[in-house]
Amino acid sequence: MAQEAGSLKAQLKEKEKEIAALKNKLAQLEKSYASVPELQDKVTPLSPLTTKPALSNEDIMRYSRQLLLPELGVKGQLNLSRTSVLIVGCGGLGCPLAQYLAAAGIGRLGLLDYDEVELSNLHRQVLHGEENQGQAKALSAARAVKRLNSTVECIPYHLQLSPENALQLIQHFLRSAAADV
Known part of the structure; x- marks a missing residue:
């Protein structure tokens, strides 16, 4: 017993x-x-990025190699963290662009794509995986970016760029970046 x-x-x-x-x-x-916001299906105003007065110890550890570059340094890294970029298309070119910008420490990424992840995308669209099939590409990319660098603000848009929304989208990203400079 x-x-x-x-x-x-x-x-x-x-x-x-x-x-x-x-x-x-x-x-x-x-x-x-x-940590990933809801998939946006319309253009909405963006709040200004929060500005960092200095790099944290974690930032210094994460970006130590690029901080050594005289062209970048601490000032350049802080400027990068205050920058907003809108990527149109989360496919073959948009995926590596989002990946590298996030890894470098960009402040905000807008990810715009109207398509969904398909198996035939996976060999060239490196942010998406088999588990993302059928999911909006913008949302899949945003989640991958957040896994890579949780400090990057991602805004996934499930939209097609059109004459009706292009100017508004671009102005939102220009304003949010300019407000912090």
């Missing part, structure tokens, strides 16, 4: 570890989804 109880206690302890690991994994997943 005591041996059976000991075995059950050991199994229970193992299951509790499994549950704790699953809870941790779920919390991480929920955190990554919570």
Whole structure:
């Protein structure tokens, strides 16, 4: 009886570890989804980017290699963190562009695409994965960017660039960047 109880206690302890690991994994997943805003289907005004008076220790660690570049330095990195960029198309060119801008520490990325991820996209559109099939490309790209650099503000737009919205979109990104300079 005591041996059976000991075995059950050991199994229970193992299951509790499994549950704790699953809870941790779920919390991480929920955190990554919570940090990406809702997919936008219309153009709305943007609030100004928050300005950093200085780089944090984490920023210095993350960007240490590019801070050494005399052309960039601390001042350039701070300017980059105050910059907004609108990427039109989250496909073959937009994906690596978003990836590199996020990795470099851009402040805000607008990701505009009206299409959905398809299996035939995956060999050249590096931010999307098999699990993203059927998902809006802008949202898929925004989630990938946030996993790469959680400090980047991503705004995914499920829109097609048109004469009706182009000027408004571009002005929003110009204004949000100019307000911080």
